[in-house]
Amino acid sequence: MIKAIKGTNDILPEEIVNWNYLTNIVKEQMRFFNYKEIRTPIFEHTALFSRGIGEGTDIVSKEMYSFIDRSENNITLKPEMTASVVRAFIEHSLGKQSGLNKLFYISPMFRQERPQAGRLRQFHQFGIEALGSHNPALDAEVIQVAFEILKNIGLKDITVKINSLGVPEERTKFSEALKEFVLDKKDQLSEDSQRRLETNVLRILDSKNKTDQQIVANAPSILDFLGEESLEHFNTVKELLELAKIPFSVEPKLVRGLDYYTHTTFEIVSSRVGAQSALCGGGRYNLLVEQLDGKSTPAVGFAAGIERILIACNAENAFTVEENPIDIYLVRLDKEIENIVFKISSELRKNKLNVEFDYLSRSVKAQMREANKYKSRYVLFVGGEEYEKGQVQLKNMETGDQQLFALNQIEDLINNIK
Numbered sequence: 276m277i278k279a280i281k282g283t284n285d286i287l288p289e290e291i292v293n294w295n296y297l298t299n300i301v302k303e304q305m306r307f308f309n310y311k312e313i314r315t316p317i318f319e320h321t322a323l324f325s326r327g328i329g330e331g332t333d334i335v336s337k338e339m340y341s342f343i344d345r346s347e348n349n350i351t352l353k354p355e356m357t358a359s360v361v362r363a364f365i366e367h368s369l370g371k372q373s374g375l376n377k378l379f380y381i382s383p384m385f386r387q388e389r390p391q392a393g394r395l396r397q398f399h400q401f402g403i404e405a406l407g408s409h410n411p412a413l414d415a416e417v418i419q420v421a422f423e424i425l426k427n428i429g430l431k432d433i434t435v436k437i438n439s440l441g442v443p444e445e446r447t448k449f450s451e452a453l454k455e456f457v458l459d460k461k462d463q464l465s466e467d468s469q470r471r472l473e474t475n476v477l478r479i480l481d482s483k484n485k486t487d488q489q490i491v492a493n494a495p496s497i498l499d500f501l502g503e504e505s506l507e508h509f510n511t512v513k514e515l516l517e518l519a520k521i522p523f524s525v526e527p528k529l530v531r532g533l534d535y536y537t538h539t540t541f542e543i544v545s546s547r548v549g550a551q552s553a554l555c556g557g558g559r560y561n562l563l564v565e566q567l568d569g570k571s572t573p574a575v576g577f578a579a580g581i582e583r584i585l586i587a588c589n590a591e592n593a594f595t596v597e598e599n600p601i602d603i604y605l606v607r608l609d610k611e612i613e614n615i616v617f618k619i620s621s622e623l624r625k626n627k628l629n630v631e632f633d634y635l636s637r638s639v640k641a642q643m644r645e646a647n648k649y650k651s652r653y654v655l656f657v658g659g660e661e662y663e664k665g666q667v668q669l670k671n672m673e674t675g676d677q678q679l680f681a682l683n684q685i686e687d688l689i690n691n692i693k
């Protein structure tokens with residue numbers, strides 16, 4: 276038997292209700308904060324991601340689903356949305372149409388990571404990208420959007436971590452200091468971190484390896500390398516988060532796995548999802564638009580992993596979704612009148628009622644069982660003596676009341692139900 280590819284999930288109807296619950300909250304908050312939806316293709320030219328995310332990052336160096344198509348194009352299934360949104364922003368000159376563009380997305384992403392709980396090869400993100408302003412209030416807003424969504428979904432056990440990576444000159448100075456700090460302990464570092472020493476020394480700071488963590492425990496802090504402007508930006512973000520009553524902790528080791536960040540970075544973590552604790556992550560990326568050949572445009576955003584959030588929700592019992600009952604179940608009393616049942620149900624459905632009936636030639640008892648399973652508000656009995664008299668009988672399943680309606684006046688029945 277052919278099975279689904281490792282690290283991909285089918286989302287079955289019983290889970291879809293939770294997905295819809297979550298995405299409805301996302302869309303509601305996007306309305307409150309005035310973000311507009313954007314959809315971009317599932318695949319892009321590979322160069323977009325290698326240039327956008329950074330050649331030395333784990334995503335680009337070992338996780339992308341890249342292939343050469345039949346026209347010799349080098350294509351990659353999108354591992355994240357920021358680069359794609361920036362590409363669309365430049366391609367459609369969105370910056371010319373509006374000074375500030377606030378965009379949101381919900382989309383599948385692809386990364387060939389080692390699958391484990393909360394880590395998939397096809398996963399889903401929702402996120403936002405706000406392009407066009409340096410204002411630290413926008414950094415605070417982006418964090419607030421993420422926080423409000425998670426709170427509104429019902430999560431309680433979440434922590435906001437923030438940091439600032441300053442501007443490239445500050446980061447370069449810090450990277451040199453960090454490199455010097457770890458150099459004499461190089462041999463004790465994990466293999467990954469030894470490689471990072473050459474490619475992206477900052478990433479050693481958020482290594483999951485215990486020895487690496489001990490080694491960098493007393494490493495210099497990036498915050499000591501920030502200049503006046505960067506510090507002021509960071510301090511304002513913190514002040515605004517306090518005003519918005521968002522609890523946060525400053526984590527100088529929060530560097531994130533993508534190269535495009537400048538100034539603010541943040542993550543919201545849950546202690547309920549095991550090793551993959553980051554429910555969402557993001558930050559400011561003032562240089563990316565220019566780097567992808569657009570006009571210099573400051574920007575900030577985040578993305579959140581839907582599967583991880585649902586794991587956290589499950590662990591916290593954050594919400595339960597009641598399935599919508601159907602309006603009417605048609606119970607067919609005689610086999611011969613199948614066509615009539617079909618006709619009545621079509622009429623009811625045209626009137627926006629949620630209707631079901633039996634396709635499996637089941638007994639009346641089995642049809643009633645089915646009606647109960649669907650928690651049907653009404654049952655309509657079609658057949659028997661009443662049908663001979665040109666009538667159908669409607670039963671209100673909550674009160675038990677029964678009422679007869681003429682078959683040629685189904686609109687009376689519809690009005691009665693609505």
Ligand code: HAM
Binds near residue numbers: 560
């Ligand atoms: P990221 O940290 O790579 O950032 O991913 C954001 C979130 O996506 C993670 O916190 C996690 O919840 C989820 N995620 C990532 N990889 C996986 C996976 N393999 N399986 C399941 N969930 C996963 C970005 O993608 C940036 N584009 C965020 C951003 C937007 N920064 C600025 N704007």
